Amino acid sequence: MSSNANGQAFLLNPKAPEGPTRYPQARSVVTGTRTIYVSGIASVLPDGTIAGVSDSQVPDVRKQTATILETIDKIVMGASGGKGGVANVIDAVVYLTEMERDYAGMNEEWNKVFASREVAPARATIGVKELPDPRFVVEVKAIAVVPE
Structure with a gap:
């Protein structure tokens, strides 16, 4: 583990260029179990595109x-x-920009991953009100x- 007081940084793609906002996708601290603090994750795909976006909708x-939960799994x-x-x-x-419109759909996908x-x-x-993009x-x- 790193000697950094806030644990070890984890980057899904450590070779990606550092953008204007600096944060790891997760931080972990080992104490018999490993606690992993996952940063806010959006639906950005490995190629930089955004899942669930089309020009007309x-x-x-x-x-x-679904993309976010798959990314968190990785x-x-x-x-x-x-x-x-x-x-x-x-x-x-979970942060939603349109609670009334999107809560049910988000929850349906959530419940596919977490069945009970x-x-x-x-x-x-x-x-x-808004998210970064x-x-x-x-x-x-x-x-x-x-568990370790």
């Missing part, structure tokens, strides 16, 4: 949510050395705990 919250898997995934998320905050309250993380869903309609921040 409102962004698709279902596609964006981040937790990578940050834990393959020992965990999205199933290890214990807490999440017994396995789902604690969660808060917050309506926000106007094509984002949902963003998720999460904390995962993975």
